[in-house]
Amino acid sequence: MQAEIIAVGTEILLGQITNTNSTHIAQGLAELGIESYYQTVVGDNPERLASVIEIAARRNDLVILSGGLGPTKDDLTKQTLAQYLNVSLVEDAHAMTVIDDYFKTTGKIMTANNRIQALYPAGATPLTNHNGMAVGAFYRSPDSADFLLLPGPPREMTKMFDTEAKPKLQAAYGQQAQIYSRVLRFFGIGESKLVTELQALIDDQQAVTIAPYAKTNEVTLRISAQAESQAAAKAALDAVENQIKAKVGDYFYGYGDDNSLAKVVIKTMIARRLSLTAAESLTAGEFQSTIGGVPGVSEIFPGGFVTYANAVKHQLVQVPQTTIDQDGVVSEATAIAMADGARTQLQTDVALSFTGVAGPDELEGQPAGTVWIGLAYRQQPTTGHLYHFAGDRQKIRERSVMAGLDLLRHALTAEQPTEK
Amino acid sequence: MQAEIIAVGTEILLGQITNTNSTHIAQGLAELGIESYYQTVVGDNPERLASVIEIAARRNDLVILSGGLGPTKDDLTKQTLAQYLNVSLVEDAHAMTVIDDYFKTTGKIMTANNRIQALYPAGATPLTNHNGMAVGAFYRSPDSADFLLLPGPPREMTKMFDTEAKPKLQAAYGQQAQIYSRVLRFFGIGESKLVTELQALIDDQQAVTIAPYAKTNEVTLRISAQAESQAAAKAALDAVENQIKAKVGDYFYGYGDDNSLAKVVIKTMIARRLSLTAAESLTAGEFQSTIGGVPGVSEIFPGGFVTYANAVKHQLVQVPQTTIDQDGVVSEATAIAMADGARTQLQTDVALSFTGVAGPDELEGQPAGTVWIGLAYRQQPTTGHLYHFAGDRQKIRERSVMAGLDLLRHALTAEQPTEK
Numbered sequence: 001m002q003a004e005i006i007a008v009g010t011e012i013l014l015g016q017i018t019n020t021n022s023t024h025i026a027q028g029l030a031e032l033g034i035e036s037y038y039q040t041v042v043g044d045n046p047e048r049l050a051s052v053i054e055i056a057a058r059r060n061d062l063v064i065l066s067g068g069l070g071p072t073k074d075d076l077t078k079q080t081l082a083q084y085l086n087v088s089l090v091e092d093a094h095a096m097t098v099i100d101d102y103f104k105t106t107g108k109i110m111t112a113n114n115r116i117q118a119l120y121p122a123g124a125t126p127l128t129n130h131n132g133m134a135v136g137a138f139y140r141s142p143d144s145a146d147f148l149l150l151p152g153p154p155r156e157m158t159k160m161f162d163t164e165a166k167p168k169l170q171a172a173y174g175q176q177a178q179i180y181s182r183v184l185r186f187f188g189i190g191e192s193k194l195v196t197e198l199q200a201l202i203d204d205q206q207a208v209t210i211a212p213y214a215k216t217n218e219v220t221l222r223i224s225a226q227a228e229s230q231a232a233a234k235a236a237l238d239a240v241e242n243q244i245k246a247k248v249g250d251y252f253y254g255y256g257d258d259n260s261l262a263k264v265v266i267k268t269m270i271a272r273r274l275s276l277t278a279a280e281s282l283t284a285g286e287f288q289s290t291i292g293g294v295p296g297v298s299e300i301f302p303g304g305f306v307t308y309a310n311a312v313k314h315q316l317v318q319v320p321q322t323t324i325d326q327d328g329v330v331s332e333a334t335a336i337a338m339a340d341g342a343r344t345q346l347q348t349d350v351a352l353s354f355t356g357v358a359g360p361d362e363l364e365g366q367p368a369g370t371v372w373i374g375l376a377y378r379q380q381p382t383t384g385h386l387y388h389f390a391g392d393r394q395k396i397r398e399r400s401v402m403a404g405l406d407l408l409r410h411a412l413t414a415e416q417p418t419e420k
Numbered sequence: 421m422q423a424e425i426i427a428v429g430t431e432i433l434l435g436q437i438t439n440t441n442s443t444h445i446a447q448g449l450a451e452l453g454i455e456s457y458y459q460t461v462v463g464d465n466p467e468r469l470a471s472v473i474e475i476a477a478r479r480n481d482l483v484i485l486s487g488g489l490g491p492t493k494d495d496l497t498k499q500t501l502a503q504y505l506n507v508s509l510v511e512d513a514h515a516m517t518v519i520d521d522y523f524k525t526t527g528k529i530m531t532a533n534n535r536i537q538a539l540y541p542a543g544a545t546p547l548t549n550h551n552g553m554a555v556g557a558f559y560r561s562p563d564s565a566d567f568l569l570l571p572g573p574p575r576e577m578t579k580m581f582d583t584e585a586k587p588k589l590q591a592a593y594g595q596q597a598q599i600y601s602r603v604l605r606f607f608g609i610g611e612s613k614l615v616t617e618l619q620a621l622i623d624d625q626q627a628v629t630i631a632p633y634a635k636t637n638e639v640t641l642r643i644s645a646q647a648e649s650q651a652a653a654k655a656a657l658d659a660v661e662n663q664i665k666a667k668v669g670d671y672f673y674g675y676g677d678d679n680s681l682a683k684v685v686i687k688t689m690i691a692r693r694l695s696l697t698a699a700e701s702l703t704a705g706e707f708q709s710t711i712g713g714v715p716g717v718s719e720i721f722p723g724g725f726v727t728y729a730n731a732v733k734h735q736l737v738q739v740p741q742t743t744i745d746q747d748g749v750v751s752e753a754t755a756i757a758m759a760d761g762a763r764t765q766l767q768t769d770v771a772l773s774f775t776g777v778a779g780p781d782e783l784e785g786q787p788a789g790t791v792w793i794g795l796a797y798r799q800q801p802t803t804g805h806l807y808h809f810a811g812d813r814q815k816i817r818e819r820s821v822m823a824g825l826d827l828l829r830h831a832l833t834a835e836q837p838t839e840k
Binding site for chain 2: 010011012013014015016017018019020022023024025026027028029030036037038039040041042043045048051052055059070071072073074101102105106107108109111113114153280282283284285286287288289291292293295297298301302303304305306307308309311312313315316345346358359360393394397
């Protein structure tokens with residue numbers, strides 16, 4: 001079973017964007033046990049696209065095309081494939097409803113070319129696009145290679161590939177490989193340190209593969225087992241997970257590709273009915289915006305403060321002017337006063353505060369990346385925590401938010417859940 | 421003059437690394453005015469590598485191979501190419517000295533296979549590796565395509581390509597006309613609508629190409645001209661830009677790949693010394709966090725409010741309880757009261773407010789995506805603006821932030837700059 005990935009897009013050929021789609025699809029093929037010997041990139045040109053489709057179909061059992069499903073004249077992938085397969089294009093009723101609804105909801109005027117996005121090659125199984133309008137397709141061919149059609153924008157492609165295409169590939173070619181996998185999520189440890197800690201374990205594995213992957217500000221491990229049944233896979237994965245946790249369990253916080261430190265923390269706080277607020281200086285609302293992304297957060301989050309200027313730290317969360325004068329605005333005392341003031345204002349169980357130097361310039365003689373986070377947690381004494389983050393302005397702010405969430409996670413873990 | 425880039429490496433096929441080498445080389449080719457219609461990835465396998473070399477040589481004038489020049493048994497690129505060209509491999513004396521020196525300096529023991537790194541196809545010009553030991557090569561072929569051999573590690577490849585290969589390509593193929601390009605940024609118009617508006621213009625173009633690209637919540641157009649000089653390119657691009665602006669100028673807000681609506685708005689406000697605050701409900705700090713990412717924003721942004729709960733809207737920005745009771749929390753009256761209250765609290769020139777339904781559930785009988793944005797702008801009457809956004813929770817929040825920035829941009833554009 002061999003597959004080739006063809007990315008369609010002139011902007012890749014011009015070096016304007018990097019072809020991350022092929023990386024993501026290649027990882028998925030490896031997990032499914034489908035071999036891949038070639039990848040191709042071609043522009044939005046029907047003759048050249050037809051020629052690479054022909055070459056790929058000759059040397060593979062499955063050809064995966066991503067890109068060129070959109071509404072513009074440039075987008076010709078499915079038209080070219082339909083011509084190659086000698087089939088017509090037909091409309092997917094569900095996709096057309098989604099397109100109609102979008103234009104109805106937004107009140108925008110639908111142009112005719114938008115209907116093209118609901119078309120797929122006759123005889124294929126249409127694949128739903130959960131993050132966009134262009135429908136995908138999986139075409140089983142009796143006398144050529146099979147074809148998988150995916151959209152080009154990475155957000156649309158990854159979602160469609162992971163949730164729609166992979167199960168269908170597994171069902172179609174299932175006897176190839178039954179691979180079960182599980183994603184473990186870590187925060188507070190770098191990828192290289194994690195790999196060093198686990199090296200012996202990684203080298204020893206026969207039945208289970210351990211694949212580390214560095215995400216923004218965190219690391220995930222995908223552990224995969226090839227097995228006859230889900231029960232057998234579960235036993236193998238459980239055993240390896242326990243060995244991993246014996247070494248780096250302190251940094252483990254949750255499971256799953258579609259998870260985050262914010263989700264784990266906020267869900268725990270909702271379950272324990274602990275309310276939360278924040279006063280943010282350098283992060284300017286990014287912490288509150290991050291927790292605001294978790295559905296249900298309104299049960300425990302009444303609101304909070306962005307206190308950028310010193311006068312506003314005093315006005316809104318009552319940081320004494322003497323504290324700022326004596327200790328400085330980037331200091332433990334200011335962080336503690338901000339957390340206490342925010343909690344007092346909104347009468348919550350917990351408050352976090354962020355004060356520091358986002359850069360690019362230094363502040364009060366302290367370099368960019370110096371950050372104090374204050375934590376006022378129930379009856380415990382309010383504490384200040386010092387960090388030195390590397391990176392540019394945006395990285396420093398993101399890392400501050402993640403560190404704040406990690407402080408909360410540790411406080412929640414340390415405390416026995418109580419009935420309220 | 422056409423070139424194809426072939427990246428050699430099984431780790432790319434397995435999705436373990438992303439193929440950034442091809443991106444870098446593609447950018448370089450575009451700068452040199454060399455067209456590129458295909459990219460290929462193949463593993464460290466001599467038969468399959470030979471087959472893609474043959475296909476590439478048939479359809480191009482130049483084939484660029486990166487990867488597989490190292491000392492291990494897997495590394496077979498130059499051996500395979502030499503066989504295809506029917507030439508032997510010869511040793512580069514300078515490269516051999518570098519290898520000898522490395523092992524002398526470090527005291528490590530040199531194994532025989534390290535000598536392989538100094539070999540290149542007879543008849544080629546060897547290319548120095550400033551960041552490693554494997555030599556590169558540029559081979560001019562009288563009866564096939566020309567070949568460029570580059571190492572795989574990005575640090576070695578980029579340095580060799582930029583400093584050694586590019587000047588030789590330019591010398592070999594003369595001064596190809598270079599490609600000059602410019603990025604125009606639009607907000608408030610979808611990709612398909614933009615393309616429909618500009619279709620005649622796109623179809624008409626000979627010397628200038630117009631390439632639309634949908635980014636998150638906005639669209640960019642890259643206009644590119646092949647020209648003999650920068651002045652000639654500028655004239656061609658200016659003419660097309662003016663034609664584009666005549667049709668969709670209302671949606672245009674700025675230039676450049678590394679720009680955003682937030683940057684344009686905040687820089688204008690800094691220049692005009694207009695201070696800004698916000699009261700955010702559904703966006704939960706995302707607007708303030710977004711403007712907080714712009715360096716220098718502290719000059720005009722003292723801070724603001726996240727007012728998630730109704731009680732907090734009253735407590736922090738004095739929305740009257742009767743307004744919430746009578747008009748609802750997602751209403752024009754509440755949006756206006758939030759903007760007015762925030763501005764009064766922090767004494768700024770401008771305030772924005774956001775109240776709406778982020779979803780997934782409806783609120784007060786209004787569906788997810790219903791959003792009111794309030795704008796208190798200097799002496800003008802405070803206004804409320806109603807939106808219906810599509811998408812999930814995160815998309816609705818992002819679109820609200822962008823709509824708020826666009827409201828600000830229009831208010832700034834409408835007002836004649838005044839001295840303060």
